Every structure is written in structure tokens, then in C-alpha cells.
Amino acid sequence: MQDHKSRTQVQPRSRRAARLALMLFCAGLITVGAVFYLWQRYQYIRLGFEVAALRAQLEQLERRLEPLQVEADFLSRPERIDALARDTLGLVPPVPSQVIVVEQDVPAADLSR
Amino acid sequence: MSRLPIYLANPVPQRFRGFRPRVLFLATGLGLLALFLVWRAFDLQVLQHERLSALQDRQSQRILRIGGKRGPILDRTGRRLAVSIAADSLYAHPARVDNPGVTAYRLSRVLDMPAAELEALLRSRRPFVWIKRQLLPQEATRVRALELPGLAFTQEFRRTYPGRELAAALLGFTGVDTQGLEGLEYAYDSYLAGEEELRLLDTDALGRVMLRSRGGPPAAGGSVMLTIHPAIQYFAETELARGVAVSEAKRGVAVVLDARSAEVLAMAHVPGFNPNNYGAYDKEAYFDRAVTSGYEPGSTFKVLTLAIALEEGVIKPDTLIFCENGAMELYDSVIHDTKPHGWLNPAGIIRVSSNICAAKIGTLIPVPVFHDYIRRFGFGGRLGIFETQDGRRLAGEAEGMVLPAQRWTPVDQAAISFGHGILVSPLQLVTAINAVANGGELLMPVLVREVRAGDGSLVERHARRSLGRVLSRRTAEQMVGYMEHVVADETGTGTRAAVPGYAVAGKTGTTEKYEFQARGYSKTRLIASFVGFVPARDPVLTILVLVEEPERGRSGGSVAAPVFRRIAERTLPLLGVWPADAVRHLPARDAPPPRGQP
Numbered sequence: 191m192q193d194h195k196s197r198t199q200v201q202p203r204s205r206r207a208a209r210l211a212l213m214l215f216c217a218g219l220i221t222v223g224a225v226f227y228l229w230q231r232y233q234y235i236r237l238g239f240e241v242a243a244l245r246a247q248l249e250q251l252e253r254r255l256e257p258l259q260v261e262a263d264f265l266s267r268p269e270r271i272d273a274l275a276r277d278t279l280g281l282v283p284p285v286p287s288q289v290i291v292v293e294q295d296v297p298a299a300d301l302s303r
Numbered sequence: 304m305s306r307l308p309i310y311l312a313n314p315v316p317q318r319f320r321g322f323r324p325r326v327l328f329l330a331t332g333l334g335l336l337a338l339f340l341v342w343r344a345f346d347l348q349v350l351q352h353e354r355l356s357a358l359q360d361r362q363s364q365r366i367l368r369i370g371g372k373r374g375p376i377l378d379r380t381g382r383r384l385a386v387s388i389a390a391d392s393l394y395a396h397p398a399r400v401d402n403p404g405v406t407a408y409r410l411s412r413v414l415d416m417p418a419a420e421l422e423a424l425l426r427s428r429r430p431f432v433w434i435k436r437q438l439l440p441q442e443a444t445r446v447r448a449l450e451l452p453g454l455a456f457t458q459e460f461r462r463t464y465p466g467r468e469l470a471a472a473l474l475g476f477t478g479v480d481t482q483g484l485e486g487l488e489y490a491y492d493s494y495l496a497g498e499e500e501l502r503l504l505d506t507d508a509l510g511r512v513m514l515r516s517r518g519g520p521p522a523a524g525g526s527v528m529l530t531i532h533p534a535i536q537y538f539a540e541t542e543l544a545r546g547v548a549v550s551e552a553k554r555g556v557a558v559v560l561d562a563r564s565a566e567v568l569a570m571a572h573v574p575g576f577n578p579n580n581y582g583a584y585d586k587e588a589y590f591d592r593a594v595t596s597g598y599e600p601g602s603t604f605k606v607l608t609l610a611i612a613l614e615e616g617v618i619k620p621d622t623l624i625f626c627e628n629g630a631m632e633l634y635d636s637v638i639h640d641t642k643p644h645g646w647l648n649p650a651g652i653i654r655v656s657s658n659i660c661a662a663k664i665g666t667l668i669p670v671p672v673f674h675d676y677i678r679r680f681g682f683g684g685r686l687g688i689f690e691t692q693d694g695r696r697l698a699g700e701a702e703g704m705v706l707p708a709q710r711w712t713p714v715d716q717a718a719i720s721f722g723h724g725i726l727v728s729p730l731q732l733v734t735a736i737n738a739v740a741n742g743g744e745l746l747m748p749v750l751v752r753e754v755r756a757g758d759g760s761l762v763e764r765h766a767r768r769s770l771g772r773v774l775s776r777r778t779a780e781q782m783v784g785y786m787e788h789v790v791a792d793e794t795g796t797g798t799r800a801a802v803p804g805y806a807v808a809g810k811t812g813t814t815e816k817y818e819f820q821a822r823g824y825s826k827t828r829l830i831a832s833f834v835g836f837v838p839a840r841d842p843v844l845t846i847l848v849l850v851e852e853p854e855r856g857r858s859g860g861s862v863a864a865p866v867f868r869r870i871a872e873r874t875l876p877l878l879g880v881w882p883a884d885a886v887r888h889l890p891a892r893d894a895p896p897p898r899g900q901p
Binding site for chain 1: 388440467805876886
């Protein structure tokens with residue numbers, strides 16, 4: 191009878207402990223999950239801001255690039271190159287008698303080059 | 304004793320008798336009023352929501368349509384000839400401008416606009432006015448630095464032509480709303496135009512204006528790649544300008560074709576204009592005369608007359624024709640040559656450019672046959688240079704004028720034989736002569752190499768396209784020989800077209816302009832032209848030079864032929880075509896190693 195009583199007294203304690211451990215484990219799991227969720231939300235938002243900032247920077251750089259490309263086209267236009275070659279560098283186009291082509295055959299160059 | 308209800312226990316005093324019906328009446332009234340208000344709210348908020356919303360939008364909002372980013376026009380090397388870049392546009396909320404007079408004065412100094420005009424805009428009662436659209440970057444910076452209240456910027460796109468005058472008449476230009484107005488900008492507007500962006504102009508109760516985009520960013524326009532070579536275009540323009548200046552001419556046109564593919568390498572017009580500031584130029588400069596104008600081809604047409612006669616067996620290479628010593632009566636007309644000539648063979652007729660002999664040969668060809676050949680060479684109809692692959696016409700193109708065969712009189716036939724009484728566009732003429740260069744095969748001229756959509760996908764590509772054989776190879780080769788004499792023989796009319804080191808085949812033309820008011824040909828206003836190809840036996844370039852109303856020189860041989868020569872001698876080395884005597888055949892062991900190798 192006493193044995194039985196002691197068993198009934200011990201069993202609920204261990205069960206409570208097990209239950210407590212389970213609850214603690216679940217709480218820990220939930221906490222970790224929540225922390226992870228919050229962390230990844232935070233990362234998501236932070237990266238979103240970063241992406242938006244980078245997009246804005248890209249747009250800004252593209253806006254700066256466009257006029258620079260136009261300026262490069264403007265500065266490399268044939269009229270200006272010709273004037274620079276003649277007036278600044280003193281170059282003139284070679285006449286055919288000044289040219290020796292050291293090739294076996296000279297096919298017409300690809301016009302697209 | 305049971306308890307009585309309270310109202311019985313506390314009977315209503317006398318003075319409150321009659322109160323209850325009044326309360327009921329008031330409650331009913333208020334209830335009905337509440338019901339009415341609920342119904343009215345439901346009516347306004349739900350039943351009439353859309354109509355009232357639209358009404359509110361009309362009163363407080365305005366939609367501005369901003370042209371989307373237009374696609375670029377590229378040359379054959381991929382360089383941008385026309386491009387759209389973001390630009391600030393300045394607008395004002397007149398109600399929020401502090402002092403319109405002072406603001407207008409300060410703006411006028413930055414924007415180079417009249418202060419009175421600006422003040423009128425700033426005093427407007429409208430909630431929104433454009434001050435200046437598509438500002439230059441330095442203008443926008445200077446306006447920002449003024450920090451004027453009531454002014455704000457929005458982004459638009461400004462069309463820019465980095466090459467300035469380069470190929471301007473060909474490219475055309477766009478308006479302030481970036482719609483194509485002239486040239487290729489107009490012809491290919493449906494491909495180049497970007498998606499229109501709707502911007503909402505909101506005005507709040509205080510009259511403050513907000514401009515914000517509605518929807519996502521609009522799709523950019525497609526791109527058009529031309530066959531134009533920038534350096535060759537530049538050579539053609541500078542040499543043509545030089546020729547026009549030296550001869551004190553009114554204007555000129557030059558067309559350079561790749562003889563093997565009929566791709567247009569250059570299409571030059573003088574005087575030119577800068578499409579970045581097209582308003583400052585005479586409208587006459589805007590037109591692409593190479594494609595849209597018709598001229599009488601004059602003696603350059605004799606090449607085709609003799610080619611047709613040879614092809615049809617009307618004459619043979621050794622046939623001798625008497626050139627009447629300089630004058631021939633034909634019905635009530637007299638045909639003249641510039642110099643008297645006696646008996647000439649076909650080569651001689653082309654070399655000295657005899658009108659009389661050309662007329663005699665032309666009148667030997669049966670009219671329907673002659674007419675049919677002229678049409679097959681591409682005259683009297685559109686070539687279709689501005690047509691899509693599915694045949695959709697994008698812009699106008701001169702058809703020229705060829706009389707119907709049944710209306711030809713003997714005088715017409717004689718005149719057409721030496722290039723009068725027929726109108727052709729410069730592009731038609733150079734295309735027809737290119738058929739002679741190509742052994743008799745007529746090639747479709749190509750100006751647009753490819754069209755791409757805004758996402759980069761290919762819309763269409765134009766490549767070498769044959770329009771059929773118009774001459775046999777033998778006849779074409781005979782004509783090449785005759786045309787070589789025009790340049791190489793010292794008695795030829797085109798000796799000044801000779802390019803040292805290369806064989807040139809060509810033909811001069813000098814035409815009196817027809818004056819419609821006087822109903823006759825002018826003795827003073829001429830068109831001097833030269834058309835030819837080089838190297839004669841393996842053509843790479845076919846070039847037409849046409850100079851209108853030269854004051855000095857006057858003939859095609861003295862005005863246009865030198866321009867042909869200079870364009871050819873600058874262009875051929877660029878394409879790697881060198882004179883035969885410049886090429887040294889070295890054994891492999893003597894050849895220098897490739898660059899970068901020891």
C-alpha cells in the first residue's frame with residue numbers, strides 16, 4: 191500500500207517535470223522561431239531598403255551616364271576628329287602613292303568595322 | 304399586495320400630460336431625418352460615387368501626357384546619331400509665385416526668354432503652366448540655384464543629335480513632345496516612339512500642385528540601325544559642301560552606295576542644318592532631296608538609253624551614228640550638242656555625251672519597249688526605301704515622272720533619250736546606274752539595316768535584295784567600258800572624276816532647269832551632275848553627285864565630277880580598297896610578324 195502510494199506520488203512529479211520541460215522546450219522553440227522570424231523580417235526590410243537605395247543610385251548613375259555618352263559621341267564625331275587630326279596633329283590622308291599594302295590580297299574590309 | 308408598475312405608482316403630473324405624444328412626434332421626425340441623411344449619404348457615396356469622383360477629378364486634377372523615352376537611331380557601326388536623354392522641364396504654380404515681375408526677370412536672364420512673356424505666364428490664373436520644357440542641364444542647375452518659390456521641375460526626354468549636322472536631312476527631327484516631324488524620325492515614329500506616360504496633376508484645397516506619375520515607368524521606344532557609315536557620310540558632306548561653295552551653287556545632293564549590296568553608305572545634303580536647333584534654319588534645308596525630289600537626269604540618262612538599245616540589238620558596239628555636226632531638227636524642235644560631232648560609235652557617243660546621237664538611238668527603240676525598260680530600272684514608281692518588309696509605307700518617296708507610253712510623241716522619245724522630259728529622284732538614278740555596275744542586276748537600295756523593339760528583340764532586318772535583272776551581263780560590261788572612257792579618255796567629259804590609282808566608270812550630266820512660269824528651260828539655272836562607280840571592273844562604290852544652280856563651272860564635268868573624285872579617294876582607303884600598284888606581294892617569310900609578337 192505504501193509502495194503504491196509512493197509510486198503515485200513520484201509519478202505526477204516526474205510527469206510535471208516532463209511537462210514543464212516540454213513546455214519550456216516549446217516556449218524556447220517558439221521564441222527561437224519568433225526571433226528568427228523577426229530577424230528575417232528585419233533582414234527583408236533592411237535588404238528592401240538597400241535594394242531601393244541601390245536602384246535609386248543606379249537610376250541616378252544612368253541619368254549621369256546618358257549625357258556623358260552623348261558627350262562622348264559628340265566629341266568623337268567625324269567632323270571634330272578630322273579637324274583635330276589636321277589642325278592639331280598636322281595629319282593628312284595618305285595619297286595612294288604613299289601607301290604600300292603588305293598583303294597577298296587585300297579584300298575590301300568589312301564595312302561594318 | 305402586489306407591487307404596482309412604477310408609472311401607475313407615480314402618475315404623470317398634470318403639467319407633463321401631452322408630453323409623450325410630442326416626444327414620439329419628435330423622435331419620429333428625427334428618425335426620418337436620420338433615415339434621409341443615411342439615404343443621402345448612401346446615394347452620394349455609393350450610387351453616385353463614380354460620377355462625383357470624376358467631377359472632383361476634373362475640378363482638381365489634370366492629366367499631362369509626357370512623351371516616353373524615344374529609341375535611338377544608330378549608324379552601321381552602332382554609334383548613336385539620335386538619342387533621347389532625360390531632361391528637366393520647368394513648370395510653375397502661378398498662385399504660389401511671390402512676385403511674378405521679379406521672378407520673370409530673374410528667370411529671363413537664365414533661360415534667355417523675354418521677361419514679359421514669362422511674367423504673363425506667371426500671372427496666369429491656371430494652376431499649372433509650363434515655363435520651359437527640356438532644359439539644358441546648365442539651365443536647370445542655374446534655375447535651381449535661384450530657389451524661386453512656385454517653380455518646380457519634372458523629368459521629360461530631350462532628343463539630341465550628337466553628330467550635329469551629320470546626316471541631318473536624313474534623320475529629320477522631333478517636336479517638343481518628341482513626336483517625329485521630319486526625315487527618319489517621322490518615317491519610323493511608330494517604332495521609335497516610347498510609351499506615353501500619364502502624369503497626374505493634383506491640386507489640393509489650398510491650390511498647391513503636385514505632379515506625380517500614374518502607373519509604372521513606360522516602355523522605351525525601339526531602335527533603328529541605318530546602313531550609313533559615319534565617316535563616309537562626313538566625307539560626302541564636306542566634299543559636297545566644298546563643291547557647292549567653289550561653284551557658288553544653290554544646293555547639292557550626294558548619294559554613296561555600297562555597289563555590291565546597294566546599302567546607302569552616305570546621303571549628303573548641302574546646305575545642311577543642325578537638328579538640335581532646327582528652328583534657326585530655313586525649312587528648305589529640312590528636306591531629304593535625295594529621296595523626295597525629282598530632277599531631269601540629263602546626260603547621265605544616256606547610259607541607260609544606250610544600254611537598252613544594245614540589249615535590244617537596236618545598235619551594236621561597232622554601229623556608227625552620224626551626230627549631225629552639232630544641231631538636228633526634229634519636227635518643230637532643234638536638238639543641239641555642246642560641240643559638233645560627226646560619226647560616232649556608242650562608246651564615242653557616251654564619251655562626248657552627244658544629245659543628237661542619243662536621240663537618234665532612242666528613237667530607234669520601240670516606244671513600249673523603251674518605256675518598259677525605264678519602269679524596270681525603277682523610274683516612275685516608288686523604290687520602297689521607306690517600306691517595311693510587309694509592304695507598309697512609312698513615309699513619302701518621290702516616284703518621279705515617266706509619261707505613259709501612249710502619250711510619247713517622237714519629240715518626247717528623243718528628249719527622254721538624253722534625259723529630258725522625265726523626272727527621277729537622285730536615289731532612283733544612282734540605283735539604276737548601280738545595276739550597270741552590278742552586271743545588270745538591279746538591287747533594292749537599303750537605308751535601314753534593322754529595326755529593334757524597345758526590349759531589344761528584332762522587328763525586321765533588311766539585307767541585299769535583288770529586284771531582278773534589267774540588263775544582260777554582256778551589255779552591262781560593254782557599258783562599263785564606255786563609261787570608263789568618259790573619265791579615262793582625255794576627250795571625255797568626266798576626266799576630273801579620275802581617282803589616281805583606280806579605274807573609274809561614270810557619266811556627266813548638265814541639265815537646264817525647267818521654269819514653269821516661263822514654260823521653258825532656263826539658260827542660266829542648271830543642274831550639274833556626275834554618276835559613276837569605282838573601281839570600274841570590281842565596283843565597291845557607286846556615287847551620284849548633283850549640284851543645283853552652280854554659278855561657276857556650270858557643267859557636270861567641272862562641278863560634280865571633282866566632288867565624286869574627292870569622295871571616292873577618301874572613302875576607298877577607309878574600306879581597305881587600295882590601288883593595285885600599292886599592293887606588294889611578299890613571300891610569307893618576309894612578311895612582318897603580327898603586331899604584339901616578337
